[in-house]
Amino acid sequence: MHLALATLLGGGGAPVHDGPIAAGLKNFSNWLTEPTRYSVASILAVVGILYFRKFFAQVWVITAFFALSTAYFVFAFQDPNFNAIITKPDNVPIVILFATVIFFSWLALRRAVINDERTKRGEPTLEGELAKQKVFTWPDLVYTELICLILFTAGMVVWSILITAPIEEPAATARTPNPSKAPWYFLGLQELLVYFDPWLAGVLLPSFIIVGLCAIPYLDLNPKGNGYYTFEERPFAIAFFWVGFLLFWVSFVILGTFLRGPNWSFFGPFEFWDLHKLEPMVNVDLSTYFWVELMDKPRPDNPFVREAPGIVALIGYFLVLPPLFGKTVMKKLVEEMGMVRFNVFMHLFLWFVLIPVKMGLRWTVDLKYFIGMPEYFFNV
């Protein structure tokens, strides 16, 4: 049935011969979505939107954004490669995720901007004004709930009739599909497998995410911004969550779903998923850089001596940085939080920062591992 949707929008079928503008737009999209540029562009976008939030919080900005995205979507639908990946029934929710996350981020930002301006003028926030009034649950709340429920159910039924749940060939443990992907909500973690070994990307980092989420209320001691949208009263918390959730979670899910093909190689949205696309692996361990390039001798045999530079670097990163920051630039933070909270916060934060650091080093100097001890499955 999703094919009907595709034909409706005019896509699929025979290959299209592009004019110069269409071809240019497609090539640009393929160029921009290459993981390095994609990640850097997303970081710039998040920082830029938060900095120029007054501009981006305007209604016409989001309207223009969705109008342009829809136009782009209709244009891209004509392309068989784009069409093939977007119209996969299981990818429909990812498109919904993309649209809702952007819309709600905008909504929250808009209300934060309005509230911050009101606070500056000494007026109550949007929520503060309404909080004084109390209304009966019956009918004001239950009716809202009932209407939401009915509309939502109707939408679900229509969606379920239009798009049949797919079922592939029966399970065969001898035939590995290429690409083999985890369920879509774990694709952010699968993307991290490009940069980290499974024990980090698949076990330790997810555990830290859960522990970190649980720790948030006990680490964020700022009493402001409880029960209303704001940015200026808690800029670090909001910016941190935007980067963590929007960049390292949602945008990586989108990257993993739409732009990662066979062998987990990168494919632009208009690129054919060629099984034989090979990306050369030229990554180099830190130990090679240190012993071979810097000291100009072969790498020592003893793994602990061999990996000493990486071990020293990471011990310095995790054990020296927190007290160093605590004694200098973050002195006030230590006083407010106390030693225990500060150290828990710093360690979680440093693990978080290690991700972009490693990604950056991979892109710039082809770093493979800080510490590479395959003898003990200990690669960082």
Add this chain to the structure above:
Amino acid sequence: MTKLFTYIRESQIWKSIFRHGYPDTPRNRTLAVLSNVFLHLHPVKVRRSGIRLSYTWCMGGLTFFLFLILTLTGLLLMFYYRPTADKAYEDIFALREHVPIGVMREMHRWGAHLMVISVWLHMYRVFLTGSYKPPREFNWNVGVILLVLTLLLSFTGYLLPWDQLAVWAITVGTNMARATPFLGHEGPGAALVSFGGIDFIHAGDDVRFGLLAGRFVGEGALLRFYVLHCVGFPLIAATLMAVHFWRVRKDGGISGPL
């Protein structure tokens, strides 16, 4: 007609169920909420700011509603599904072949995708409005566990159609467990867990083996995931949901400026 309605409303049966009149007076509106075990989840009165869609996005409510949809459709699917390696695929395939305009599997699948999204958006909203701050710290933690349970429910359900997508997605996912430090046979430190030259952690007894009831995704894993998906995780999730909703009320209702 009016007579008939009045007759029904004054019958002993009606009165035995609803202990208040039509909810158009403050007294009856209060009673409508107080005398109903389901509506009793709500307080009698709420702050106007807390029920605005532009504030709550309705995502917590939708998540709960999706849980109900998934329970209902899942229950119906259980009638037609046998969790064995030679029947599972056949049964799911038969659902599509033999049921005209069948929407139960579709509702279950799309609903499951949506529930993951709505949980994320709910947490996003709660974070952005600072609703995890005192006195709601503990309830945020209950929420984090519910998030994990939602992902586990979805993950265990992913395997059940027993097609290529299912088996290989679970293979990719559970392969991570091999690399668990100390407890997975390819994890750092696993070699240290040995005594007198005997390795305690190997492919036949590490955490991955425990998850899958075998060295690869096979019949043991299917049964294990089925039981967890249909009974284990829903029970835990339902219990924690009760705690979650209870705490929302006890911690001062839907958050708002103090």
